[in-house]
Amino acid sequence: ISRDDWTRSDHYHNSFLIPKDEALDFALKNSDDNGLPPIAVSPAQGKLLNLIARSINAKRIIEVGTLGGYSTIWLARALPEDGKLVTAELEQKHADVARANLEHAGQSKKVEILVGSAAESLAKLKAEPPYDLVFIDADKVSTLTYFLEAKRLLRNGGVVIVDNVVREGRVADPNDTSESSVGIRKLLEHLKNDREVDATTIATVGEKAYDGFLYAVLQ
Ligand code: SAM
Numbered sequence: 001i002s003r004d005d006w007t008r009s010d011h012y013h014n015s016f017l018i019p020k021d022e023a024l025d026f027a028l029k030n031s032d033d034n035g036l037p038p039i040a041v042s043p044a045q046g047k048l049l050n051l052i053a054r055s056i057n058a059k060r061i062i063e064v065g066t067l068g069g070y071s072t073i074w075l076a077r078a079l080p081e082d083g084k085l086v087t088a089e090l091e092q093k094h095a096d097v098a099r100a101n102l103e104h105a106g107q108s109k110k111v112e113i114l115v116g117s118a119a120e121s122l123a124k125l126k127a128e129p130p131y132d133l134v135f136i137d138a139d140k141v142s143t144l145t146y147f148l149e150a151k152r153l154l155r156n157g158g159v160v161i162v163d164n165v166v167r168e169g170r171v172a173d174p175n176d177t178s179e180s181s182v183g184i185r186k187l188l189e190h191l192k193n194d195r196e197v198d199a200t201t202i203a204t205v206g207e208k209a210y211d212g213f214l215y216a217v218l219q
Contacts, residue, residue: 007207010044018043023105024073030104031068034097040070041137041163042208049135049161053078056159058132062125063087064118064146065138069098069111075135076107085111086125088118088138118142122149130155137163140180144187151197151218158218162187166203166212191216 024043032038041049053061053075059082061075066089076085089095095115102108114121118138134150136143143162150160164184170176171184191199199216 003207003209006205006209010042010206014043018047023101024070026104027068027070027073027101030101031070031097034068034093036068036094036097040067041074042206044206045163045204045208045213046071046074048213050074050078052159052161053133056132056157059083060129060131060133061085062122062131062134062150062153064122064134064136065089066098066113067094069101069105071135071137072098072102072111073105073107075133076102076105076110079110081110083110086114087111088114088116088121090115090117090138119145119149122146122153125149125153127153130158132158134158134160135163136160140164140183143183144190147187147190147216154218156218160197160199160214160216160218162214162216164211165201165214166210168210187214 028040049071058078059080061079063072063075063085066072066087072085072087079085089098092115095113098113099108102111119142131153132155134154136146136150147160165171167181171181191197197216197218199214201212201214203212
């Protein structure tokens with residue numbers, strides 16, 4: 001079984017569950033036209049983020065890693081009109097494309113894009129009022145730093161979702177010493193002893209290949 005099969009399967013399921021969406025299609029095409037890499041979450045994953053945000057009645061969300069704002073649109077749509085989403089992005093160009101995509105999707109009023117190093121942007125955020133959900137999807141080296149900031153900024157019962165924690169099984173392969181795998185392992189080692197959060201990893205296959213989400217709840 002290969003990525004083509006996983007993609008076909010994703011498309012089959014999406015054909016029942018995720019209607020064609022002009023604003024999301026525009027965001028992907030505009031990102032591609034502007035030379036951004038095709039590394040946004042898949043439609044099924046974006047919708048999962050949206051459903052989770054709605055399930056916990058999220059009113060305040062943080063995203064780390066905006067790219068062209070594809071996942072940002074999914075998350076922003078889960079918010080009420082007076083909800084707020086802060087998204088941190090290193091690259092000015094990505095932020096500019098994301099801004100245009102969010103405007104096209106009618107979501108820009110709810111979204112603030114913080115341009116610069118996410119570690120620095122997060123450090124400036126205040127936990128008053130606290131946030132409900134943090135989605136971490138930037139450089140994997142700093143994942144633990146982002147996670148600790150998320151803990152500081154979340155309410156009790158708040159949720160952290162971290163993308164790309166499986167990496168085709170490479171995170172679990174001790175011979176893989178890439179900085180991304182090492183970064184994710186640091187988070188896992190931290191979580192082993194952190195009694196303030198409870199977490200699980202769900203591995204996924206689909207059009208974004210073999211990877212996984214970590215889902216954590218602050219208790
Ligand atoms: N969440 C996006 C989506 O699904 O549509 C995809 C995000 S992409 C995988 C990762 C993004 O993180 C890139 O746009 C990259 O420029 C950004 N990034 C990388 N290092 C960063 C850093 N230190 N601070 C903030 N953003 C960073």
